[in-house]
Amino acid sequence: MTDYLLILVSTILVNNFVLVQFLGLCPFMGVSNKLETAIGMGAATTFVLTLASVCSYLVYTYLLIPLDLAYLKTISFIMVIAVVVGFTEMAIRKTSPLLYRVLGIFLPLITTNCAVLGVALLNIKRDNSLVESILYGFGAAVGFSLVMVLFAALRERVAVADVPKPFQGSAIAMLTAGLMSLAFLGFTGLVSI
Amino acid sequence: MSAALWTIVIAVGLLAVLAVIFGAVLGFAAIRFKVEGNPIVDQINNLLPQTQCGQCGYPGCKPYAEAIAGGEKINKCPPGGEGTIQSLADLLGVEPEPLDAEHGAEKAVPTVAFIREDECIGCTKCIQACPVDAILGAAKQMHTVIADECTGCDLCVEPCPVDCIDMIPVSVDKSNWYWQAPTSGVELIATDRHHHLAGDAA
Numbered sequence: 001m002t003d004y005l006l007i008l009v010s011t012i013l014v015n016n017f018v019l020v021q022f023l024g025l026c027p028f029m030g031v032s033n034k035l036e037t038a039i040g041m042g043a044a045t046t047f048v049l050t051l052a053s054v055c056s057y058l059v060y061t062y063l064l065i066p067l068d069l070a071y072l073k074t075i076s077f078i079m080v081i082a083v084v085v086g087f088t089e090m091a092i093r094k095t096s097p098l099l100y101r102v103l104g105i106f107l108p109l110i111t112t113n114c115a116v117l118g119v120a121l122l123n124i125k126r127d128n129s130l131v132e133s134i135l136y137g138f139g140a141a142v143g144f145s146l147v148m149v150l151f152a153a154l155r156e157r158v159a160v161a162d163v164p165k166p167f168q169g170s171a172i173a174m175l176t177a178g179l180m181s182l183a184f185l186g187f188t189g190l191v192s193i
Numbered sequence: 194m195s196a197a198l199w200t201i202v203i204a205v206g207l208l209a210v211l212a213v214i215f216g217a218v219l220g221f222a223a224i225r226f227k228v229e230g231n232p233i234v235d236q237i238n239n240l241l242p243q244t245q246c247g248q249c250g251y252p253g254c255k256p257y258a259e260a261i262a263g264g265e266k267i268n269k270c271p272p273g274g275e276g277t278i279q280s281l282a283d284l285l286g287v288e289p290e291p292l293d294a295e296h297g298a299e300k301a302v303p304t305v306a307f308i309r310e311d312e313c314i315g316c317t318k319c320i321q322a323c324p325v326d327a328i329l330g331a332a333k334q335m336h337t338v339i340a341d342e343c344t345g346c347d348l349c350v351e352p353c354p355v356d357c358i359d360m361i362p363v364s365v366d367k368s369n370w371y372w373q374a375p376t377s378g379v380e381l382i383a384t385d386r387h388h389h390l391a392g393d394a395a
Contacts, residue, residue: 059211067203067207069204069207083215083218086219087222090226097231097232101285102286
């Protein structure tokens with residue numbers, strides 16, 4: 001039980017996928033202009049990451065290993081992720097047309113979010129069990145959503161702040177992201193697994 | 194068959210089986226989550242003024258709503274004016290833009306068409322021009338405008354051969370003042386809307 005809790009704390013805070021491992025930076029910079037969009041993106045990515053983590057674990061353990069085809073893991077994980085994203089896209093289009101329109105191109109681009117493939121591959125590398133894989137994927141997604149929401153809130157305040165001209169736009173966003181990353185380094189040593 | 198060849202066959206076969214399974218999942222999802230029409234078009238259409246005047250360059254409000262959903266600019270509706278542009282911008286999450294002057298200017302006061310009935314020759318040309326069927330009449334008979342249905346789009350003025358149609362500003366007085374209800378969400382034709390709201394106010 002403690003192990004599971006440690007996995008969650010580790011993925012959400014200590015080894016945060018965006019700010020410490022620098023995975024999934026594209027949506028982090030691209031969809032964080034408005035708080036609502038960031039929350040929507042976080043929710044969609046959480047769903048995709050958790051599901052893709054489970055599916056890729058199942059494919060690896062019950063298909064690739066018995067058939068001695070472990071070297072096919074990257075290509076089959078990419079297939080798994082593409083399917084999960086396609087499924088999510090259809091579900092969102094049905095349930096929330098507005099979110100579908102607001103997320104736009106970034107929704108199908110979850111496919112190329114390296115955090116998703118990263119989690120699937122890291123699950124294999126760390127020899128995670130099924131439950132651990134679920135928690136690892138879920139924790140990574142919660143960490144991703146957390147920094148998305150924090151960063152979007154910061155950017156909304158920065159947008160109305162009196163920023164010097166050379167720093168306006170992406171420059172101040174990059175600086176903010178860097179400072180957030182430094183802040184998250186403070187969690188190092190909180191847990192070690 | 195050599196062992197190396199056998200490995201390749203298994204690998205390709207596995208990927209093919211995975212592809213078939215995933216294809217089936219996506220195919221199921223496509224049917225399960227099928228979207229009837231485009232719901233965003235209806236939301237846009239509700240914000241447009243429904244004058245059906247065609248000043249935006251589209252045959253009516255619904256086609257313009259479809260075009261907006263497809264990425265058309267939101268500032269081409271003179272009857273709606275700044276208010277419509279603002280609410281469209283809020284709905285779609287884009288920046289509001291000033292009204293495109295190419296498609297006409299916003300009217301300061303709403304107007305309604307009025308036919309000077311003794312001059313009307315009964316040619317029916319204005320009836321054919323009216324996008325909302327607000328003109329009553331028949332060939333060689335005098336025509337008249339149902340003021341409640343008229344959206345003030347000016348389209349009937351041009352075809353009239355004897356120039357007997359005036360656009361009169363609608364002034365608010367005791368006979369036509371009605372309580373401005375918050376959006377009811379109920380689809381009514383224009384005539385019903387007035388009676389409905391007058392009933393509410395009373």
